[in-house]
Amino acid sequence: MKKICLHFIKNLKSEKRRFIFSFVFLAVLSYSIFAIDVIGNQSGEWNSENNPYNMIGDITVPANEILTINAGVEVIVQGNYLFTVAGKLLSLGTEEDSIFIHSNSEGVNWNGIRLENEIETSVFQHCRIENAELAIKSVNSAVNIVNCTFFHNEKAIDIFGIGNQSNVLIQNCFISDCLQNGIYIVENSNVQILNCEITRCALDESPRGAIMLSSQGGECNPLICGNNIHHNVWQGITAWDITGGTNINPQIKQNEISYNLTGIYLYYASGIVDSNYIHHNFVSGNPNSGAGIMVSGASSHPIFTHNEITGNFTGFYITDNAIPNLGDLSNYCSDDDGENQIYENIDESENIWSVYNMSSQDIKAENNYWGTTNENEISQTVFDGNDNPIFGIVDFEPLLSPSQVNENWINKDFSLTNYPNPFRTFTKISFNPINGKKDIIEINIYNSKGQRVKKFSIAPSEIDGKLSIIWDGKDEFNKPLNSGIYFYQLRTGNFFETKKMIFVK
Known part of the structure; x- marks a missing residue:
């Protein structure tokens, strides 16, 4: 038995x-x-039931045809192939089920998506694109790119507008780990970059901006508003007219620009720079870094108003006969009345430099707050013709009194962190409320594909002092998630901030 x-x-x-x-x-x-192998001409619909779509060669959406990529689709590019859109592409992911387009190996190893339709508008929403040379390149082609994530590309978004300045919307996107630029725009004034986070660009260590504007003779005047541009290897925003003309005049408004080598660099470029928070742009140990704003070139006449500029090695660095307007009360225009806050910009030798003028031109810098109302103390923070007669004088009087200083729109006290990171069982996400405002605060957690896996909401009645939540590595259905990289994003009103954490079981 x-x-x-x-x-x-x-x-x-x-x-x-x-x-x-x-x-x-x-x-x-x-x-x-x-799994479906795709190559050649493509139109119709791609659906998640057929995942993955293996791109085994170059793909083209022909003129007058539409390809719709629905939520949850994964596209795996099997080699150095190009996805050309001569027709129309609709990539319609959702917050819960995004579209993931990437290569079959690590590194930058496929060409990306090239848009060529000059009439119809292509759409990317809730997409994650990785490993491409040019993740999305628009050649005179209208496109809406909304709620998308770009990670480890050579360039994330390249907008070419010579000959046809198509409408381009880039909104609520997260762009990180680009070898070159996050967003590169050539001669297109119909681009809007709104509420995006752009970080860790120029990883190849060549001088370039996370957002870079260029002109070869045509206008390039985009709107750059409400973005968080931080921790990039070189400049946060660069604008360069290679003809030395007056073709670049962006509106740069309500951005936070921080922890870059230079905050904003305008080289033969002008425009309006209004209500930005520009702080802590420098590289420790690098004396050639540290300008909150650098303006260069005789055709550079930008206007600066309502900005807060602090914590850099120098607030403004001005060269090559540039004539920026930091505040001018002598004319009848009220759009250039200064009201900037320029204070506590201190280099590593403990020198305070509010304005460093190496231009031969006199600079208007009236009606600003300098951290003090003592004129002698202010003059000590300004380098100009009083220090070397070959340079122009910086006119900083009259002053803006402390009582006239308005709190900048952007919050400086979120201190968004999580601990421990990496974590095994749980992590505590901590933050401060925004300047005492009582807005609903959301904490969203996304996986590496850009799919939201967990959402926390905090009502105004619960907001009181420093806040925190505990995340235990589970999704909305209390199901344990896999180890890996996750992103946590705080969002309230028009402000958002995203950071990375690692879950290790």
Whole structure:
């Protein structure tokens, strides 16, 4: 009887092993069966039931045709291929189920998506694109790029507008780890960059801006508003007219620009720079870094108003006969009345430099707050013709009194952090409320594909002092998630901030 039982148990274990092997084999087989290889002309719809779509060669959406990529689709690019859109592309992911387009290996190893339709507008919403040379390149082509994530590309978004300045909207996007620029715009004044976060660009260490504007003779006047541009290797925003003309005049408004080598660099470029918070732009140990704003070139006449500029090595660095307007009360225009806050810009030798003028031109800097109302103390923070007569004078009188200083629109006290990071069982996400305002605060957690896996909401009645939430590595359905990289995003009103954390089981 004992031998019969042992024989039965042995057979049962053998059957169990065969069942497990068969299950795994069928799972792999079904993945292979349902995967679709795509190449050549494509139109119609791609759906998540057919995942993954293996891109085994160059793809084209022909003129007058539409390809719709629906929520949850994964596209795996199998080589250095190009996705050309001569027709119209609708990539319609959702917050809960995004679209993921990436290569089959690490590194930058496929060409990206090239838009060529000059009439119709393509759409990318809730997409995550990785590993491309130019993740999205618009060649005179209208496009809306909303709620998308770009990670580890050479360039995330490249807008070319010579000959046809199509409408381009880039909104609520997260762009990180670009070898070159996050967003590169050539001669297009119909671009809006709104409420995006752009970080860790120029990883190849060549001098370039996270957002870079260029002109070869045509206008390039985009709107750059409400963005968080931080921790980039070189400039936060760069504008360069290579003709030395007056073709670049962006509106740069209500951005936070911080922890870059330079905050804003305008080289033969002008425009309006209004209500930005520009702080802590420098590289420790690098004396050639640290300008909150650098303006250069005789055709550079930008206007600065209502900005807060602090914590850099120098507030303004002005060269090559540039004539920025930091505040001018002598004319009838009220749009250039200064009201900037320029204070506590201190280099590593403990020198305070509010304005460093190496231009031969006199600079108007009236009606600003300098951290003090003592004129002698202010003059000590200004380098100009009083220090070397070959340079122009900085006119900083009259002063803006402390009682006239309005709190900048942007919050400086969120201090968004999580601890521990990496974490195994739980992590505490902590933050401060925004300047005492009572807005609803959301904390969203996304996986590495850009899919939201957890949402926390904090009502105004719960906001009191420093706040925190605990995340235990589970999704909305209390299901444990896999180890990996996750992103947590704080959002309130028009402000948002995103940071990375690592979950290790």
